[in-house]
Amino acid sequence: MKKRIFIPGPVELAAEVLAAQAQPMMGHRTPDFNAILEECWDGLRYVYQTKNDVAIITGSGTAAMDAAVSSVISAGDEVVCIGGGKFGERFPKIVSAFGGKPIDVPVEWGKAVDPSEVESAVAGSSAVAITMTHNETSTGVLHDAKAIARIARENNMLFIMDAVTSVGGEDVKTDEWGVDICITGSQKCLAAPPGLGFAAVNNRAWDVIENNSGKRGFYLDLASYRKSLKKSTTPFTPAVSLIYGLRAALSIIRDEGLENRINRHRLLAEATREAVLAMNLELFADPDYASNTVTAIKIPAGLTDDDVRGRLNSDFGILLAGGQESVKGRIFRIGHMAAVDAVDLLGLLSALEIVLAKAGHDFTRGAGVTAAQSRLADL
């Protein structure tokens, strides 16, 4: 059975990206390899909409989140951490792991953060930074990055944003908004293989990092990455084959054009949401803040995770993501990011209708698919 993955990363990769990884190894301290890294930096600055440095870290997106926090804080430092999902709530854990004091701004899962609550948390604190997950993969919510960046700037704090599932699929105006450290990962909207984390860092953040005598870390100290960047290299042996894959993936993005790519993601997301509603399913995320890269859907009453995800997997070889932590077994999630196109999505939605019908879910068969068709083909 042909396997298809619609999880919010790792995503399916274009054949060119897969094949790029199989190129022979080369010395990682050679002008030829430095030139490949330079191509990657150019492409990364393009998707990040930044003119600043982008650290390329061999590690997952979490490695880049760790690098951002640990390079910026010292033990005892307060950090305002916006919650609302598994990844937003990972930041306070990282802050604590480095001896910092997280000030949580709790957000109900599925809802977007209210900026005024962040302002209140900031007002009563001496925090050095605010952290937020831009696109919360665990809930399908896109938070208002611009508003939070403004609050950070006005209060002389750094804004560390996890944009792991937004950069390359959503409009992320790193420089214009003033995101001081903007993190992403290779295996999401960039459609590159997993194993690389990125951090776009502006001068405001570099000043803090380079003057932070109390920071803890070696492999993930961003200062080392900056030193190496100036010599067109990385501080430690990079994952050469993943860099080959990244270069190929970034070249595909350049060919599509970032604006087209963001519009494609938006259209797929709208089609997904409309189809889901037409299937008599409920969306988990607040529709005003719905993500364009991942959609979370409530498992309808009477059905189980196994009825939906289990059957899609066993009958059609399709892998969707389940709910995590507090919503485990209550939602399922469709990643419609990276290289997913209209035909992929229509196939998936049709298969979803079959398993829902078989499980006895009450809906008009065909309604989901036709809703998506209407949106995708402007019918």
Place this chain on the structure above:
Amino acid sequence: MKKRIFIPGPVELAAEVLAAQAQPMMGHRTPDFNAILEECWDGLRYVYQTKNDVAIITGSGTAAMDAAVSSVISAGDEVVCIGGGKFGERFPKIVSAFGGKPIDVPVEWGKAVDPSEVESAVAGSSAVAITMTHNETSTGVLHDAKAIARIARENNMLFIMDAVTSVGGEDVKTDEWGVDICITGSQKCLAAPPGLGFAAVNNRAWDVIENNSGKRGFYLDLASYRKSLKKSTTPFTPAVSLIYGLRAALSIIRDEGLENRINRHRLLAEATREAVLAMNLELFADPDYASNTVTAIKIPAGLTDDDVRGRLNSDFGILLAGGQESVKGRIFRIGHMAAVDAVDLLGLLSALEIVLAKAGHDFTRGAGVTAAQSRLADL
């Protein structure tokens, strides 16, 4: 021009390993992927000669060194750090980066550590651990791991060993010697793509790690890796394509047999050293402690790095490693590890004779190659 790399990692990869990386992505939290990880763990335990857990970290070998140190120490802890090369001397930097106090045991580059000097350093300290680089890639020296492990055990300290360029090429008896945390990397003797670091951890070390309330780190906290290991998974999204490559590489090692593989490395190293001496060149490392995976050679008087490495690269597409830090421009290094075989080595040595002859080096042409032939073919 066909390119050949004889650097001490990244190494050239077998076609099967290169191709393995191009397999389609799969969900990293699925039974199918867990089974691939289990195969990797089996293979890693085999090369490590251990029954214990092996953490698979997406990151370089340095990431695993960082993980070992940062998981074990708290701020203020003393650690005895054996020097003698770039990588051994990286440990005190990591210790300092986490607020620990390194107690350096300096070793002249090219020489092996004298265990009695470690005993003296240990005696006057309250160190919690001893660190050492087993095979010092920067100098071509193999240190006596067994002796240092014994000292650590007798003094109730942990022994953290960087075996990045020994595991898979040298005899590394992790369990028998009692190496508490034994670190390696994918891109050296294992002949897998770069980007994965490994740490074999025994129960003695797990006890320290799990009771270390003062540790600093999140992505590189080994405790998370252990928790995930028990569920046949990794704590963060792994580099899926590198895991595919690793599996293929470990399968090749199993087919060759570890003992055969170690003997092959030893034979290639002896042939290299004998050839080098027959070319009227001087070895940099103490011959009693010569590495079997990398050989460092002094650039002869009157010749430059460019005469040797530069010409090998420009005329033959061969990349050797140069000297690092204090020996930059004074030595060059041949990595004869991983998949390198007799024919590869004979070709390289013959090309080396050509560039030496062209540069006016005084030696009997053919002497190096015939010395290697004698050793390799038992002539």
